[in-house]
Amino acid sequence: MGRPAAGTNPSLGPVSTPQAPQVQTRRGTELAMLGFAAGLVTLALAIADGNQEQELTRQILYYGVAFMALFGLAHLAVRKWAPYADPLILPCVALVNGLGLVMINRLDPAVIQRAKDLQRFVPSESAPKQVVWTAAGLVVFAVVMWLVKDHRMLAKYGYTAGLVGLIALALPGLLPSSLSEVNGAKIWLRLPGLGSIQPGEFAKILLLIFFAAFLVSKRDLFMAAGRRFAGMELPRARDLAPLLVAWALSVGVLVLEKDLGTSLLFFGIVLVMLYIATERVAWLVIGLTFFIGGCLIAYQLFGHVQVRVQTWLDPFADYFGKGNQISQSLFSLGTGGLGGTGLGAGRPELVTFSQSDFIIAAIGEEFGFIGLAALLIIYLLLVMRGLRSALAVRDTFGKLLAGGLAFAVCWQVFIVVGGVTKLIPLTGLTAPFLSHGGSSLIANYAAIALLLRISDAARRPAPQTPKGPKPQQAPIAEASTVLVERPT
Amino acid sequence: MNTPLRRVALAMMGMIVLLLANTTYVQVIKSDDYRNDPRNQRVLYEEYSRERGKIIVAGGGVIATSEETNNTKLRFLRKYPNGPAYAPVTGFYSVSYSPTQLEKAENPILNGTDSALFVRRLSDLITGRDPKGANVETTVNPKVQEAAYKQMTDKGFTGSVVALRPDTGEILGMVSTPSYDPNRIATHDSSARQKAWVELNDDKDKPMLNRTISENYPPGSTFKLVLAAAALENGMGKDHQLTAAPNIQLPGTRTRLENFDGNKCGSAATASLEEALARSCNTAFAELAGQLGETKLRNQAKKFGIGEQDLKIPMSVVPSSLGDIPDDAALFQTGIGQRDVKLTPLQDVMIAATIANGGMRMEPQLKKRIVTHDVSVLDEIEPKQAERAMSASSAETLKQMMIKSEERTTGPGKISGVTIASKTGTAEHGANPKLTKPHAWYVAFAPADKPKIAVVVMVEDGGDRGLEATGGSVAAPIGRAVIRAGLEGG
Numbered sequence: 001m002g003r004p005a006a007g008t009n010p011s012l013g014p015v016s017t018p019q020a021p022q023v024q025t026r027r028g029t030e031l032a033m034l035g036f037a038a039g040l041v042t043l044a045l046a047i048a049d050g051n052q053e054q055e056l057t058r059q060i061l062y063y064g065v066a067f068m069a070l071f072g073l074a075h076l077a078v079r080k081w082a083p084y085a086d087p088l089i090l091p092c093v094a095l096v097n098g099l100g101l102v103m104i105n106r107l108d109p110a111v112i113q114r115a116k117d118l119q120r121f122v123p124s125e126s127a128p129k130q131v132v133w134t135a136a137g138l139v140v141f142a143v144v145m146w147l148v149k150d151h152r153m154l155a156k157y158g159y160t161a162g163l164v165g166l167i168a169l170a171l172p173g174l175l176p177s178s179l180s181e182v183n184g185a186k187i188w189l190r191l192p193g194l195g196s197i198q199p200g201e202f203a204k205i206l207l208l209i210f211f212a213a214f215l216v217s218k219r220d221l222f223m224a225a226g227r228r229f230a231g232m233e234l235p236r237a238r239d240l241a242p243l244l245v246a247w248a249l250s251v252g253v254l255v256l257e258k259d260l261g262t263s264l265l266f267f268g269i270v271l272v273m274l275y276i277a278t279e280r281v282a283w284l285v286i287g288l289t290f291f292i293g294g295c296l297i298a299y300q301l302f303g304h305v306q307v308r309v310q311t312w313l314d315p316f317a318d319y320f321g322k323g324n325q326i327s328q329s330l331f332s333l334g335t336g337g338l339g340g341t342g343l344g345a346g347r348p349e350l351v352t353f354s355q356s357d358f359i360i361a362a363i364g365e366e367f368g369f370i371g372l373a374a375l376l377i378i379y380l381l382l383v384m385r386g387l388r389s390a391l392a393v394r395d396t397f398g399k400l401l402a403g404g405l406a407f408a409v410c411w412q413v414f415i416v417v418g419g420v421t422k423l424i425p426l427t428g429l430t431a432p433f434l435s436h437g438g439s440s441l442i443a444n445y446a447a448i449a450l451l452l453r454i455s456d457a458a459r460r461p462a463p464q465t466p467k468g469p470k471p472q473q474a475p476i477a478e479a480s481t482v483l484v485e486r487p488t
Numbered sequence: 489m490n491t492p493l494r495r496v497a498l499a500m501m502g503m504i505v506l507l508l509a510n511t512t513y514v515q516v517i518k519s520d521d522y523r524n525d526p527r528n529q530r531v532l533y534e535e536y537s538r539e540r541g542k543i544i545v546a547g548g549g550v551i552a553t554s555e556e557t558n559n560t561k562l563r564f565l566r567k568y569p570n571g572p573a574y575a576p577v578t579g580f581y582s583v584s585y586s587p588t589q590l591e592k593a594e595n596p597i598l599n600g601t602d603s604a605l606f607v608r609r610l611s612d613l614i615t616g617r618d619p620k621g622a623n624v625e626t627t628v629n630p631k632v633q634e635a636a637y638k639q640m641t642d643k644g645f646t647g648s649v650v651a652l653r654p655d656t657g658e659i660l661g662m663v664s665t666p667s668y669d670p671n672r673i674a675t676h677d678s679s680a681r682q683k684a685w686v687e688l689n690d691d692k693d694k695p696m697l698n699r700t701i702s703e704n705y706p707p708g709s710t711f712k713l714v715l716a717a718a719a720l721e722n723g724m725g726k727d728h729q730l731t732a733a734p735n736i737q738l739p740g741t742r743t744r745l746e747n748f749d750g751n752k753c754g755s756a757a758t759a760s761l762e763e764a765l766a767r768s769c770n771t772a773f774a775e776l777a778g779q780l781g782e783t784k785l786r787n788q789a790k791k792f793g794i795g796e797q798d799l800k801i802p803m804s805v806v807p808s809s810l811g812d813i814p815d816d817a818a819l820f821q822t823g824i825g826q827r828d829v830k831l832t833p834l835q836d837v838m839i840a841a842t843i844a845n846g847g848m849r850m851e852p853q854l855k856k857r858i859v860t861h862d863v864s865v866l867d868e869i870e871p872k873q874a875e876r877a878m879s880a881s882s883a884e885t886l887k888q889m890m891i892k893s894e895e896r897t898t899g900p901g902k903i904s905g906v907t908i909a910s911k912t913g914t915a916e917h918g919a920n921p922k923l924t925k926p927h928a929w930y931v932a933f934a935p936a937d938k939p940k941i942a943v944v945v946m947v948e949d950g951g952d953r954g955l956e957a958t959g960g961s962v963a964a965p966i967g968r969a970v971i972r973a974g975l976e977g978g
Contacts, residue, residue: 117584117678276492319527327527333514334522335530347530369515373508380504387497391490399489403496410500414507423510 023461026087027079033091034075038068041098044343048106051344067098070138077142081149082456086389089455092382093433093448096375097134097441100434102343103355103362104130110349126355126436133438137445144449151453155397158213165206166249168199173256186257200262201443204269205450208408211270212400215277219396244290258304261415261427267291268411273404277396312425325352329420333364333372340368355436357428360420376417379432383410389455402454405447532583536562541598541621541861543578543590545628552578552591552670559676566591566674572667573637576648576698577628577854579803580670584681589698590854593802594624597858604858604866622866625857627658632941635973639966640665640947647927647947647963648699648833651970654841654939656871657850659801659834660974661943668695701805704830705946708915709768709959710929711825713839716765716889718780718788720882726889729758730772738774738817745774745820748914748958766892768912770824777823782813785822791877792839793849794831801834801854808835826916837944840931843890844909844939847883849874891936897960901968906975907936908968912959925950930963934971941974943967 042064049060071094078085105127115122148154154161172180172187182188188196271287298305307322315323315330328351336346348354348362355362364372386406390399409432416435419426430440514522522528543552551574554564566581568574579589587595596602600621629651636649640663651661672684688696697703719728732753735746753759753769764772777785789795789810799805811828813819821827834852842849851872858867878886890909897912913929916922928951933942945967950957 119679119682272496276489276496279489279492330514330518331522331525331528331530333511334519334525335528336515337519337523338516347533350529364511364515369511372511372515376504376507376511380501383500384497387493387500390493396489399493403493407496407500410503414503417507418510421507421510421514423507 023084023459025079025083027075027083030078030085030087030090031072031075033088034071034094035068037091037095037098038064038071040095041067041102044099044102045105047342048102048344051342052106052109067101070135074138074141077145078452081142081145082452084456084459084461085452086385086455086459088385089382089448089452092378092385093445096378096382096433099363099375100359100431100436101127101130101134103359103366103434104436106344107349107355107362110347111355114349129438130436130441133441136438137442140442141445141449144446145453148450148453151398151401151450151457152395154209154401154450155213155216158210158217161206162210162214165203165210168206169203169249171199187259187262195438198437198439200257200259201439202446204262204265204408205405205443205447207266208269208273208401208404208447211273212397212404215273215400216397219277259428260298260305260308260425261419261429264415264427265408265412265429267294269404269408272407272411273400276403277400308425308427312422315422325358326420326422326426328352329358329361330422332358332361333421336365336368336372338369340364340366340371342366356430357416357435358420359435360417360431363434364421375434376413379410379413383407383413385455386451389451389458392458393454394458398454398457402451405451408447409444533562535599536564536583538600539564539620539861540566540581541600542623543594543598544623544625544859545574545630545633546626546856547630549630551626551628552581557676562676565676566670568670568674570634571669571671572641573634573663574628575667575670575696576662576664576700577626577633578670579698580673582673582681583676584678585673585685588696589803590624590626593800593804594855597622597624605860620861622861623859624855625859626854627653627656627660627856628662628854629660629974631973631976632661632970633663636661636663636943636945636966636970637665637667639969641667643952643966645947645951645962645966646693646949647945647951649943649945649966649970650700650833650837651941651943651974652837652841652850652852654844654933654942655850657841657852657874658856658871659852659854660941661970662698662700662834662854664697664699666693666695698803699946699948700833701801701803702832704806704808704832704835705927705948706827706829706915706917707825707831707836708913708927708929709770709773709825710836710839710911710913710931710944711829711831712765712768712773712823713843713886713890713911713931714789714792714794715773715776715780715785715823716761716886717792717843717878717882718784719761719776720885721788721878722780722784724761726760726762726885728761728776730761730764730769731775732757732759732769733771736771736774736820738820739778740815741817743817745770745824747771762889762892765889765911766896768893773823774820777819778816782819785813785819786810788877791849791875792835792842793874793877794835799852801852803854805834806832808832825913833944833946836929836931836946837942840890840909840911840933840944841939841942842877843883843886844933844942845883846880847876847878849877887936890932894932897930897964898958899960899962899964899968901965901972903934903968903972903975906934906971908932908934908971909936909939910964910967912964914958923955925954926957928953928957928962929959930967932964932967932971934975941971943970943974945970 045063046060074090078090108125108127112122172189177186179190180186180188182196187198187200189199190196274283311323311326315326317323319327332348332351343366346365348365351358351361363375383406386402390402390406393399393402412429412432415427416429416431418424430437432444540554542550544550551570553567555567556563557565562583568578577590579587579591581587581591598621605622632651640647640649645665647665649661649663653660668688673681675681734750734752735744737744747753747770753767753772754763759769759772794808797807808831810822813822818827822829838852851874853869855869857865859865887909890911891907894908894910897910910930910932915927915929917927918924928947931944933939945963947962951962953962
């Protein structure tokens, strides 16, 4: 399945052949939806400024136009390199990213004023940095789209990706704290003079690629029948090894880095990918058993895990201490209530890290339950479109990678929002595309680029092979029959 | 591979539904609990967006008001036009620190959340007016308050002055020095505010302490009024004879209790109760305490309000107490207002005011009226009788004795044409009483025939006289000046 030459130029469309139905690229829809998102973001910016009683100037319109231009360029990249990509994914991302920018911009003066009030270290403005990162993220987005002309080529680099990802993941834990610790979490890589990056965010994507490639190549092995037990087919003991390794590595490495959120994120992703690849519920059961066991052990061994659990069960018991963050978050959400205080009219800066880990609380306070629910629905739409691409794409690697990427975003949203709203213990993760943070943003844009690439492959009409019509495989044909080049 | 993918899709939908359900719980069901939690600072910020009620003195003068600023977050700034003089009355209202005094006690009224203001709030909502808090009118007479503050600060004294209207219990003045400017704590300039806070808290003179109600002191000889009242109520007349010895031995000890400067109590072998009070003879009152016994003494003290645990004016008043009286020696010392007797200055003046009011103790009260911002009266506080402390005839006798006491009291400032009834006190304290500067007390009311004002002056650590200080020389002139100011006002 080589790339059709015509595919790079959508204006030409597929070569007209009588039996090929006309597949619309839907790029127009994407552009219109992007315009809609840009309009919403501009409106939000105006409301935030108005509520903070700043002068409403034409500046806001310029910002709106700049935002549209930025995503317009991304749209052009999609038009050029992935013309059949899903038309809703990019607008969803643009809207979430834009609302995040508005929120961060709105919080900047409040956060700075509060730091002054409390005589703490006064941070610099976050919004300009986030704008730069958004731009950088979109550049990465375009580059990935340009470099990865066919997602299946990534399978070739599966082991490389795995190795690099593992190093990136482990590096902060192995480096001295002076180079890797920020706010108590050893998950950073400090580049003197350049700032800090969170290699874990990039490791997430690299490891996803590795797992997809690895599981596809060893799929038969995993599918081999083991003994039956309680209506499930158990995998053979020796096949458990990869799962054990993943479990030990991601959990072990991340316990060293004291980052429960990322640990939970990785293990969940591995488990779900294993399940998608093998279709065996047994893997889920075994994985969850491992997970619960791991939780119990971690609870016994680590004081910070116990603290997390206690502040989850009753944050107000230690209001002035460990429970303060989550208590403040609940106050913030509760004050927002059903309709919210209105953008710019609340006090979300009273919650620490209101621009990053707790931006969900800020959204909940100012947009209310209605706004927060809408945001969650946008996320749901985003991941469902991703999963749809996984269903539609014809190769196993693509299915697994797209399914993994979509699930990763959803799982991260669940961990973040669940933590902030006290559904599950609080862990330090950023809300995808929303929170302040360069690494997360850039890595997530790379992930979205891959997702769009796969969705493009899924919707692209079958190429015309010069050697006459060979019967196309039905889309439902399972991928065990598809040739995937093994990584060497 | 599509089956598991579909199941994962379902699981993802389930996750989002779970989040939505939980968010509904937090933001809709528990919303009010979280919003109104006192630890939720948003409540405070919301208060700052409403115009807080004023605090007003008799005659309409404003001692606490809210001024609109151009700050959008903290729209109103609390201002105290004559801050230091009225600080013990108003307290402060601050962004960072919990309010004190009336600002605390009347907070729901001032910020407009009190249920009494519900209808008003509703009409504000309907008519679209900005909701405002209600004003609190106090009983404070600005002439009394300012004269007392000026007297204390001109002399640089540490201490307090409280003035009451005997027949109603209205507090006419309430001064504590050294004072502080509440504007410094109320300011919206956070660094200035914090600097002031640290400075005032570190100050060893404790300027933010309301000495009139939040601290109690040994009352010294002013406590002899309680003993004299007990004696009169228990059938001893003002001619009841007591020892005139310059010193007596405390029962069961080798310690001797002396009169002031080691003087004899008058020229005779014994002294009448009246003379002993006028001369403030310690030996006579120690003996009297022994004759009355602990129970009668405690009963009388209780009737004057000593020991009341939850007095509110509406600020909470620290309880006064007699302390433990394990033996007769302790009883003797208690009788002259020493040992463990501790009274707030407010309690001390309540005793004088009760005598002035014919023996009926009135509840002290600082609040006169609650008035909404459109000047309709929401609540009017009626004078309330607390308890009869002594019969009218005993009160009359004791008043005459206090007039005699005033005649013997030195110090300048006597007012021609006005008869004052008073009692001084010079209270020893500290580990080594002879070398520690005593507290000087003066408690009085006037005019004696129809009392309009009762006042207590308490000057800590001898004022400007040091070890030589007496109630008469240090505190009496201030008390008389305050009475003069109070009577001028009519």
